[in-house]
Amino acid sequence: MSEQQKPSTLNNGQNYAVGYGRPPVHTRFQRGRSGNPKGRRKGQRNVRTIVDETSNQRITIREGDRSRSVTKLDAVVLTIFSAALKGDAKAQASLINLLRASGMLGEPPAANDQKPFTADDESLIADFLRRQGSEEQAPTESNDKERDKGPADATPSEWRTKP
Secondary structure, X not given: OXXXXXXXXXXXXXXXXXXXXXXXXXXXXXXXXXXXOOOOOOOOOOHHHHHHHHHOOEXXXXXXXXXXXXXXXXXXXXXXXXXXXXXXXXXXXXXXXXXXXXXXXXXXXXXXXXXXXXXXXXXXXXXXXXXXXXXXXXOOHHHHHHHHHOOOOOOHHHHHHOO
16 A cells, blocks of 8 residues: 555444545544634624624704704715715715716716827828738728829838938
């Protein structure tokens, strides 16, 4: 037998090889006993639980001459709204971020960074395609006009490079 596999006996007297994935019987986890006995205690609260409980606590606020009971989260939102209405720029930015995060505002339209083609752009593209061997592209009307401007033996790219 190899060094890694040593015989061991099961509870009912059968032999089996000890090795990778087959620990000795006396070192296995015992039934009913935790593998992590000093783990997290039951009922221990995390940050999210604490924030949820705190934000859902009720407080009494005064609006004019009457009082009403609202949650702390509601009170914060009311405060942001009233400060934003008074012209506080930070409160307005916070309100917009809050509305975006909650999905109440649509996504802003994507900016169109593409500028329209000019006649020079079209001639550059046509020249590039011609050099790459793509003769399928038919010359456009603006390309015909630019060819008339330059010398007969020069290509469009040479027109721009010559003084």
